[in-house]
Amino acid sequence: MQARIPVEGGDVVAALRGFLRDLLEKEVVEAVVVPMVTPSGAVTPALVADPALLDAADPLTPVMGLNAARVVGPVTIREPRGKIAAVLRPCEYRALIELVKLQQASLDDLVTVVVDCPGTYTVPDYETMRANGGVDREALLAGARTGEVAPQEGYAFRDACQMCERPHAEGGDVQVWLFGADLSAGIPVSLPDDLAEQLGFSPAEADGRRAEVVEKVVSARTQVRDERFAEIRQRLEEEGIEGVFAACIRCHNCMTNCPICYCKTCLFKSPIFEHEPIQYMNWARRKGAFRLPADTTLFHLTRLNHMVLSCIGCGVCTDACPADLPVGRVFRAVGQEVQAVFDYVPGRDVEEPLPLVTFKEDEWTEVGEEE
């Protein structure tokens, strides 16, 4: 059903808080995962059980430090637990779907609330903004309405957001539509009929501009994306992946923050990649010099093999990189091609099997038969 969350006095955030509070008070769920503003003013996801604390909830804060799918995983993965709602950005929802396939999260008894995302800032940028008078949320929502989304002057959206071609809510139980919406008339939402009934919503058509505005935003960002892909592809071709990642300090932050990298311990931190001192000496002798720590390019290439089919392009890896390497751009650019080979779109459908755990007998029948 399509409905509208009533907005009073133009306070969209308050309206959303009210919606979440309703979920708790009407016992639709027992707790909500939602970005909260800490007493010191930073923003972090939290699992909120007390509706009273939802006053600190701020689902529209344009800052993204981590991908919330990472935190939804642990709180949903096993029974027993109560029913939960999770407020997610589209890229977080897609990551969640991939994690569900990897059995690192569960959709059972989970109400996903996917909110259109006009764009986010990095944590440092956000902190600077906060120190300098805060974020102009109104301008952002106005941009979402028209499709002329621009970052605040003097700032830029996160690299991943600038080239995000899926900023709009797709999938999920509840979709909160900001694109093209006149929020003064209420926030358009799409939600299951039984939930709408439980919450006392009556049907209300969203205004018809959403598709048009989404198209506008997507096409602008796709253009940026393609330019950046072309640029990074050229670099990969010229410098090789070892060149692009030459400044890597092997902090593993990209892997640690990646919502898809779900391993308890990365292979590259396991004894398999611990070597005897004499071994390093051998390698040094073999090539004349040996880069330390060992296996840096192997790490990135292996990580590509392990997760690039599931890369949903949230870009937290880039933000996490202290060496300012274009990790997200590389992974997205490579991922686009590899995903296309298998006609796989990560996060599209939870029923879609991961490409490497399935196969068809009659595919690529020419491969391997060459003379």
Next chain:
Amino acid sequence: METTEFEPKIVAFLCNWCTYTGADLAGTSRIQYPPNVRIIRLMCSGSVDPTYVLKALLDGADGVLIGGCHPGDCHYQSGNYKARRRIIALKEILKQAGMEEDRVWLRWISASEGQRFADTVRKMTEFLKEKGPNPMKREWAV
């Protein structure tokens, strides 16, 4: 100055049941092929980890050959089908990452195809000679 012809190094990951046995058959049939290939025996082409292939390439191997049973003949039912997807993905990643994916060959060679094994090694050796050494061989900063 004496110049010696470039002799490529090929690391081969062969499945125990088909291609490794096919390589043995090439031996028992005394079918000659270039000595450039170094064989590692695995139980199934479906157990060839991309990391092994990447490691070989980054270490400087000029080629990597992965040999498995023909589709439908896998000793473990479907290992080769999974290998096919995995190697296709790996090669696409290599290509996108600016590496030479054509140094990686996947071939189905049965236990009775000693000749095909020898031919494959010969062709791969010739191909790699033409192509030249793996640049990674000289690259210390990887």
Next chain:
Amino acid sequence: MASRPRIGVYICHCGTNIAATVDVEAVTEFAKNLPGVVIARHYTYMCSEPGQALIKEDARKLGLNRVVVASCSPRMHEPTFRAASQEGGVNPYQFEMANIREQCSWVHHDRDEATAKAKALVVAAVAKAARLEPLEDREVGVTPGAVVIGGGVAGMVAALDVAEAGFPAYIVEKSDHLGGHVADLNRTFPDLEPVAEWLPGLIERVQSHPNITVFLNAQVARVEGYVGNFEVTVSGSKVSGSGLGEPGTHSLQVGAIIVATGYKVFDPHRKPEFGYGLYPQVITTLEMERRLAEGDLAVDGKEPEHVVFIKCVGSRDKQLGNPYCSRVCCMISAKQAQLVRQALPDTRVTVFYIDVRTFGKRGEEFYDEARRSGVRYRRGNVSEIYRRGDRVVVRVEDTFLRRTLEVEADLVVLAVGMEARQDTDEIATLLKLPRSADGFFLEAHPKLRPVDTAMDGVFLAGCCQGPKDIPDTIAQARAAAASALIPLLRGTVPVISETAVVDPELCAGCGMCVEVCPFGAPALDPLWGVSRVNAVLCKGCGACAVTCPSKAIQVRHFRPDQILAQVDVLVE
């Protein structure tokens, strides 16, 4: 990890097979300096007694804990050297082979190149050996009982032997009765014993045996598991004291499977030159059995003056795709020809043949008896049959006379051969059994393992493996039963030790290993959310290990550090 390596390296000359191309001394000297190597030797034949003794003595004297032999393919002598290592006190799984014969000395001419390659293969073997862990030989329990597919003579006899040994036997018969093709026979060669004198007794013994369960109108729908522990799903009706039960699905747990699905009688419509189906005078040996049983040999109400037998119909025929001899038609023809002579002393009986193959016990004597009874044997492969008045004409060259004849006959009997059943394909797919070019099931070895198959725990009995007479069928059925009884009586079967194993500390419980395993070996532990491997089901293929990004699941003996160590030294 494992103990600090003390490795012994042994380079085999294999006579001159290796030594002629590879400088074994140079390889030995080279091996001595490899990390962990305590001793390196070369010897003429490492697989010989004295060769193996070298390993054992060194292992004891020098306290070796790893052994590397560079010789032939591991497919050849790995068991030999593992045993030798074990006798020397080294764990047999801390043994590695370098294949410097099949994959080196036999395929390269240049001595320098071959020697360099041999060295590389030895380094790789040493690198892997250093990282090998000790493993135990493993056995698993066996579910007592066997499924026998097919309720003909082969199936019944095999089931009886299994049952007599004290194990449950389940016969799965496709038709609505036991007895197979033999039930359609009248008397058997070479003793002319009526089938009715022994077959009903056999069927009765089967049906009344407390250890045998019979399913009729039944088919095997699914087979899962492995030697010692099969789960066979049967759809069909169970026979009980009160008769045939309702059709249903039955799940049978057994340790062995005996395939006794029999054969298909050749359809002579495929030889249009004989006019079978067109002329009532032209019948098959199977139809003749019925006529002989009923004592009805009349054609059009008249006693035949001349009965002609034609042999090799559907056999020894390349054009039909049946190049083999069906083995029984010569004896069947001799039998039926004699019986015609006995029943109708005035009737002329002619057998046209290509070769007379009445081999086996009392076979030649039976052929003698047939000729003495007045049956005329004429050499010539009948080419064509056509009508002449009430009779048919057999057009054939008597190759001894070198003359083409038009022989008039009142009854022509086509000695039809045997073919693989059309459903052989289904059974082959269910059980993953290979077939030979003629369509019959393929035995594991034509001489040494005639009743075994490529699938451990699955055995062949009777004509499903190739045409056979009744004595041979029964002999093979009893051999299959005896082979099936080996695991049943032992109570255990050996299984591979190189299985997958999970490090629960590393496992994130993603379940991809569970998804890719074709054998159902790993499963997620519902309590801990981590993968656990049922080693009995694991075949060691490694699909799981590749899929696992953190390598929480690995296959013993093919662990990533072992493979990467090989890669590393081989690229050097």
Next chain:
Amino acid sequence: MQADIQELAKELGLGLDLLGCIQCGKCTGGCPVSITTALNVRFLVYEALVDALPDLGGMEELWDCTCCFTCVERCPKDVRPAELIISLRSQLVESGKIPGTIGDALMSIFRQGNPLGFAREDRAAWAEGLGIKSAREGCEVLWFVGCVPSYDMRSQAVAKAAAKVFQAAGVDFGILGTEETCCGNEVRRVGEMGLFEMLVEEGKPLLESVGAPTMVTTSPHCFNTFKHEYNLEGMEVLHYTQFLARLIEEGKLTFSGKVERVVTYHDPCFLGKQNHVFDEPRAVLQAIPGVKFVEMDRIRERSLCCEGGGGRMWFEGTNTEERLAFQRVHEAAETGAEVLAVACPFCMSMLEDAVKVQGLEDRLKVMDILELVAEAM
């Protein structure tokens, strides 16, 4: 020497497999002339196998073989016995030891493009005034008329019937006229491999140059060699019975008249046994309104050869008394048929002669299927 013969056969492109032979006699047992002549192909194979072949020059029976290929079709070991005869004939041709009449026919083919001794420029005379276009103008169907229908008076009637039928069915067809040259099917079978190769070398580009997707032949002999030995590219080769059956099935060939007669059919060896075209001729006959179709006993794979193939049109044979065609026309008459339908110019010639010699003219008429079809148009 056995090996030499095997090697020769291989060079001639024959699949003869001497060493596969088990001397079972299936070949000779089914050979139509093995009772009436001294020809014993099984024994010839044996003699070849054990290097005991006598002087071929004295073996006139080698020319008795009609190349019906019954032996080839039935041999359980796929030895292809008749190809030994072709190999041996080729040796005789090499040494010039061939029956004079066969020599004349070959010379006529070499010079005039037909074995009948007629002039090349008269080849299309029969078609004058019938409005048949030249295939050179482009056509969907190239009709290969054949030598006998082009020149032989009796068979010309069949050719004219064909033209009428094709025109009535609206077929876009053309003929090569005086450019048409003998297909060489019998040339190859009498062992004149050199001439056959020449005919293929010249004929193949000519036929392909027409660019028609389909070629239809009047004779099963032309059909056989074009289909299997010319390797024609981009061209489907059909015998006219196949083509007519197709036209009838597609509703393009319809009948307005009736043929109220009892008809039986004789399978030509080159159409039936060798190419397994059994059903189409029967389908065409049974589609003709009024026809009561009856079968003889020896039909399809067991059909009796008319003795006209393999060069026998130009060689009387060693036994002129007992001809298979004589036996065949009696078999046809016994069915009560008034018409013995044929689908081959050689069968027409052999069987019509036999009807005359056997005095069956008032009971049995030999007609080509095409004539019956034309009659019902």
